[in-house]
Amino acid sequence: MERLQKVIAKAGIASRRKSEVLIQEGKVTVNGQTVTELGTKVGPNDRIEVNGIPVEREEPVYFLFYKPTGVISAASDDKGRTVVTDYFPMIKERIFPVGRLDYNTSGAILLTNDGEFANLMMHPKHKIEKVYIAKVKGTPTKETIRKLEKGVHLEDGKTAPAKVKVLSADRAKNTAILELTIHEGRNRQVRRMLEQVGHPVEKLKRERYSFLELKGLTTGEFRPLTPKEVKQLRALAVT
Known part of the structure; x- marks a missing residue:
C-alpha cells in the first residue's frame, strides 16, 4: 500500500505537493469515489483517476x-x-x-x-551536482574564475556559487578547457554564465550527474x- 499522492507523483502527473493539492480540491477518485484525505493509501489494484483521466501505473525505471x-x-x-x-x-x-x-x-x-x-x-x-566540461574562447583569469565561483548575474537572477577548474589552455588557438560544477538547472545556464564573463562556449558536455x-x-x-x-x-x- 502506498500513499495516494505518492502514486500520482510516481505516474508523472504532478509533483508530490501538486498531487496533494489535486486531492484536496476533490479532483482525484479511487474506485469511483472522490478522495480528499491526504493520508489515503491505495493498493496496486485500486483504480485511480485525476480529473476523470485514469492513472496508469508502471513499474518505475x-x-x-x-x-x-x-x-x-x-x-x-x-x-x-x-x-x-x-x-x-x-x-x-x-x-x-x-x-x-x-x-x-x-x-x-x-x-x-x-x-x-x-x-x-x-x-x-536538493543541490544535486552536475559536472560540465566546456571548451571556451580565451583563457579565464583567476579573477574571472572567482566571479564564476561566487555567482554571476544573469537576466533571471544571480547564479549559485559554482566550482571551477581550468583543465588546460591552448595559447596558440586562444581556447581553454574548463570543468564547472553547478547544482542549478536553469536554461542554458553554463553557456550563459561563461558568455557573461567573456568566454563564450565552443563545445559543452555534461560529464557527470551527481556521482x-x-x-x-x-x-x-x-x-x-x-x-x-x-x-x-x-x-x-x-x-
Whole structure:
C-alpha cells in the first residue's frame, strides 16, 4: 500500500505537493469515489483517476543516457525533430527526461517514468551536482574564475556559487578547457554564465550527474541505473 499522492507523483502527473493539492480540491477518485484525505493509501489494484483521466501505473525505471548533440531533451517534439526518447524504442514504459540538456550540449541525462524521483532530482534546494566540461574562447583569469565561483548575474537572477577548474589552455588557438560544477538547472545556464564573463562556449558536455559517470557509454547509448544508485540519488536529494 502506498500513499495516494505518492502514486500520482510516481505516474508523472504532478509533483508530490501538486498531487496533494489535486486531492484536496476533490479532483482525484479511487474506485469511483472522490478522495480528499491526504493520508489515503491505495493498493496496486485500486483504480485511480485525476480529473476523470485514469492513472496508469508502471513499474518505475531509471536510465542514464549519453545524449548526443543535436538531440532535444524531451519525450516528443511537434516539429518532428530527434528527441532523447527516440533512442529507447524497446522500452515500453512512458519515460521522460529529468530536466534538460540544450540542443548543442552532449552528455549525461537521466530518463525515468517516476515523476516523484524526477522532481527530487530537479528541485534546486536538493543541490544535486552536475559536472560540465566546456571548451571556451580565451583563457579565464583567476579573477574571472572567482566571479564564476561566487555567482554571476544573469537576466533571471544571480547564479549559485559554482566550482571551477581550468583543465588546460591552448595559447596558440586562444581556447581553454574548463570543468564547472553547478547544482542549478536553469536554461542554458553554463553557456550563459561563461558568455557573461567573456568566454563564450565552443563545445559543452555534461560529464557527470551527481556521482554517475558516462564511463562505458558512447554517444546515443544508455544503461539502467542499479537499485543501489537510485537509492543513493534519493538519499542525496533529501540530505
